[in-house]
Amino acid sequence: MSRIARSRLALTLRTSAAPFSTFSPAAAASSASKEAAAAADASLAPKDAAAAASVSSSAAGDPSPAPPSGARSAFGLLKTGILTAVTAAFGATGYVTYAYSLDEVDHMTRDFRKNSKIPISEDLSGFEKFKAMAYSETMKVPASAIDLYLDIRSQIEDQIQGFVEPSSEKLLPDLPPQEQHVFTIVLDLNETLVYSDWKRERGWRTFKRPGVDAFLEQLAKFYEVVVYSDQLSMYVDPVMERLDAKGCVRHRLSRVATKYVHGKHYRDLSKLNRDPARVIYISGHALESCLQPENCLPIKPWKLEAEDTQLIDLIPLLEYVAMARVSDIRPVLASFEGRDIAAEFIERSRRLHEQKQQHGRIWRR
Incomplete structure (x- = not known):
């Protein structure tokens, strides 16, 4: 092989052993330009996002930034303090109203309200005047609040009292001078003198208790007779017009004359303008409806029993009390407590009669 042939063979072998590549100057330039564009896009993306967020925020109409968390917490603390103060004020007012009467509150706060209006003397120094003015202005608000509370409570209690x-x-006029010794007998109406009953087929009916006519006529001879009911006058007056045709009852008292306590109307005998030692209250619910139990003479409530004799049985005792003119009826009534009054009086009368007979026989001997 000639020298020229060997040179060509060596060149061919070197060319085939080199790695395959598609590099060209144009391709390299194109690739570099693409990488630069991508980098530019990446650098511009955050700015575009911020601009978009700014535009959307402006479009939403919120140009001002949100308040800092410290301001929000301070405002919440202020609201909590105000609510706590108002709640405490209402709680204190409720407790004072429950625990103390109007006069007690007025007495306890009188000095405080008086001291809140201290006059400022001209002899004081400037600092002392300022101090006195500051104290007076500071105390003026609570003092005015107490005055307002007293006024409102007084008005409310006046309305409630009615x-x-x-x-x-x-409740009753004065007794004439010639009747100062007369006892006053106070009678309940419903289930004592009458009984009111309702049925669908006939509506309301009022029935007279057996013996009520004789009872009223006999008592009118010895007593000042008063009917004292917890019913309205629109019920009491028509019933009494029919019941007391002979005018044995001197006075009628209805619900407006009662005392309202814990949801119930009570008879207050202390308002009768009569000596309590000479007042007897008779009712089928005497101890449950009267504020003076020592003046009560309870009897069995009447609920249409045909054989009832309670009123008639009381006449002997009441006649004896009136004629004996006892100085105070209350010990007499207390001696019958827990007993059948009519039966007990009959038994006592029998024993007294026997004692008199025995004493008479001894005296004759």
């Missing part, structure tokens, strides 16, 4: 207390301090 419903709770009897309509007058003297």
Whole structure:
């Protein structure tokens, strides 16, 4: 092989052993330009996002930034403090109203309200005047609040008193001088003198208790007779017009004359303008409906029993009390407590009669 042939063979072998490549100057330039564009896009992306967020925020109408968390917490603390103060004020007012009467509150706060109006003397120094003025202005608000509380409570209690207390301090007129010794007998109406009953086919009916006519006529000879009911006058007056045709009952008292306590109307005998030692209250519910149990003479409630004789049985005892003119009826009534009053009086009368007979026989000997 000639020298020229060997040179060509060596060149061919070197060319086939070199790695395969598609590199060209144009391709390299194109690739470099693409990488630069991508880098530019990446650098511009955050700015575009911020601009878009700014535009959307402006479009939403919120140009001002949100308040800092410290301001929000301070405002919440202020609201909590105000609510706590108002709640405490209402709680204190409720407790004072429950625990103390109006006069007690007025007495306890009188000095405080008086001291809140200290006059400022001209002899004081400038600092002392300022101090006195500051104290006076500081105390003026609570003092005015107490005055307002007292005024409102006084008005409310005055309104309530009209419903709770009897309509007058003297429910009955004064007794004439010639009747100062007369006892006053107070009678309940329903289930004592009458009984009201309702049925679908006839509605309301009021029935007279057996013996009520004779009872009223006999008592009117010895007593000042008063009917004291917890019913409204629109019920009491028509019933009494029919029941007391002879005018044995001098006075009628209805619900407005009662005292309202814990949801119930009570008879307050202390408002009758009568000596309590000379007042007897008769009722089928005497101890449950009267504020003076020592003046009560309880009898069995009447609920249409045809054989009832309670009123007639009481006449002997009541006649004896009136004629004996006892100085105080309350010990007499207490001696019958827990007993059948009519039967007990008959038994006592029998024993007294036997003692008198025995004493008479001894005296004759």
